[in-house]
Structure formats: C-alpha cells, structure tokens
Amino acid sequence: MHSFTTARAGDDRIGALALSTGCPVETIRYYEKIGLLPQPLRTTGGHRVYGDGHKRRLAFVLRGRELGFSLEEIRELVALAEDGTGACQAAEAIARRHIGSIEARIADLSRMLEVLERLARACRRGRRPHCPILETLSDATKSGECPEGRRAPNRRAPEPR
Amino acid sequence: MHSFTTARAGDDRIGALALSTGCPVETIRYYEKIGLLPQPLRTTGGHRVYGDGHKRRLAFVLRGRELGFSLEEIRELVALAEDGTGACQAAEAIARRHIGSIEARIADLSRMLEVLERLARACRRGRRPHCPILETLSDATKSGECPEGRRAPNRRAPEPR
C-alpha cells in the first residue's frame, strides 16, 4: 500500500509535522543535523517518517525556544528529562541562570527605551535649531547621556537581533 | 621623526583609539570594512592613523549601538547627520520604529520571565513527584502554558542572543 520501511498509524512526513507544530521544514532538518532531534525512519525512497516519539521531542524543543532557552540549554534539558536522578535541581539551575540573563536584557532594553523616548519627545516638541537625536549621537555631552555618565565599554552587543 | 603620510597632533593608531573608546580593534576594522567608518590615512608602512573626524564618527556609531540601533540604522543616521534637510523628521521616524521593536522585545522577554519564574518557584517548593520545568517542556497542557493557550508559531526566534 505505501512504501514505509516501518509504518504506523499517526506517522507523519516532514511537511505534516511542520504544519502541525508551526516549525518550518528547514528548521526540523536543522535540528536533526545538529543532533537535537533523533534520526527518523525513512521511506524506501529516503523521505523522513516521524512517529510520536519524534513529535514529542520536537514539541519539547519548540517550547524551550518559546521560553528563550538556547539550543545548548535545550540539549541539556532534554538529557535531564531522559535521565531522572537529580534532574529537577539541575533543570532549576539552568532556568535560574536563564532568568538572570533575561532580566539583564530587559534592564538593558529599558535603559535604551528611556533615552530614546526622551529624545523622540524632544524631536516632537521641535523648533530646536538641531535634531536632538542626531546631536546626541554626535556628541555625548548633549542631552542624551545616561545619568551615571559614560558607561563601560559594551563587549556584548546590546541588541543582537 | 615619524613616518606618517600626513601626521597631526591628536592622531591615533588603532590601538589608542580602541583604548579611548572601549571598542575592540577588530571591531573598528570591521566597521571600516563594511563602510561604516571612512578609510583612515596610513603610515608609509600601512598602519592606520586616525584624526578627529574619524574619532567622532566612531563615537557616533558606538553611541548608536548603545541605544540598540542596528548598523544599518546607524548608517542611515550617519547619512542624516551629514545631510541636514529634513533630517530631524527622518531621524525621529527611525527612532520611533526602533522604540517599537524594543517594546516588542521587552514584552516577549517579560512573558518568558513570568512563566520561568513561576516554574522555578514551583521547583523550589518542591516535593512534587516530577520536575515542573521538565514536565512543562514535555507537555504543554501542564502548568507552564500561557493563559491564552497555544501561541502562534514563532517565525522569529524569541531570543536570538
């Protein structure tokens, strides 16, 4: 009937899996390539066939990404989920570390926002001889500076996008 | 005395410029390569020599980065700063757009933070049969889900780092 090497009810091709999870096909293949998803079965022609185990694993990864974990962190979390002993403490440690970095990023972004909104308001009030935004960028002694003065050199980019 | 093609008081080598701005040497060269900084003069041996104009331009770029602008946005802002006519309105538009994207990123991060903190607290309260973090990742119908249910597929990564 069909040419699956091992076909079961509920098996999906990559396109169907992409559709049901909202994860692009290319990304699924990428996750497999870097070892975050196990290799699925194949049809005789070489097309991937996913069973329930694969689907659960992909969902795990995607939920991790929604919470902002890096793929390396997710890799650790996957290992913990499959291990068991002491997993909860280790998972909590990963989460706390991640929470710290999110808080730091929010703090960074909030500082930027504050300065930018002040500058944009100054633009709007207008009738200044020069643009407050461009002046601030051209010369930090002008209105845009942070209250605490010159900040430490930024080794990591503030907004890597 | 020295071998500058055109030497002036206040001229700096790349190392001194890096030191005074806090911007790594490699990054300065990178900005030059992508055309964000103009090509500096050179010594007869080929070492870069920076004058005040270059220093001001680098400072402009770095302040833009501190405010989270992308290098492309900074490129536009540089052009506006050198142009003049209507520059303020254009600069404000760029800033407002940037403000919008920062607000969106803060909102994303705040949502993540909320879920993560709830999960980490649940871990700490402990004595559960299973780890709340790992359970949430394994099965979204558990405690970690957002109130509005399954979110739209995330085409852009939530935290690209």
Add this chain to the structure above:
DNA sequence: TTAGAACCTGCAGTGACTACAGATTCAAGA
C-alpha cells in the same frame, strides 16, 4: 503515464562581531 507537489542533499547567507594564523611594521633600548 504523467504532472506537479513534496521531499532530498548540500551549500551559502544573515548580523555583529570574535578569533586566529602568519606576516609585517614600529618604537625603544643596548
């Protein structure tokens, strides 16, 4: 049988750097 959708592999590009190799130049001391 055939058309076309879906899938395959492999590679290149993104942004904003960062790191390295291997060569050259510079400045200061002997």
Add this chain to the structure above:
DNA sequence: TCTTGAATCTGTAGTCACTGCAGGTTCTAA
C-alpha cells in the same frame, strides 16, 4: 645600527539559530 617585542597588518573561519536556494529525486492523485 641592531635587536627585541609589542603593535599592527590581511584574510579567513567560526559563532548562533536559522533561512533560502539550486538542482535533483520521490511520491501521489488524476
């Protein structure tokens, strides 16, 4: 003048998490 070692040079590759494309193969429905 010579030497030493720091600073600089160019060019390339790696980072993260994908995304897009070229060129080929397989699958499925009519």
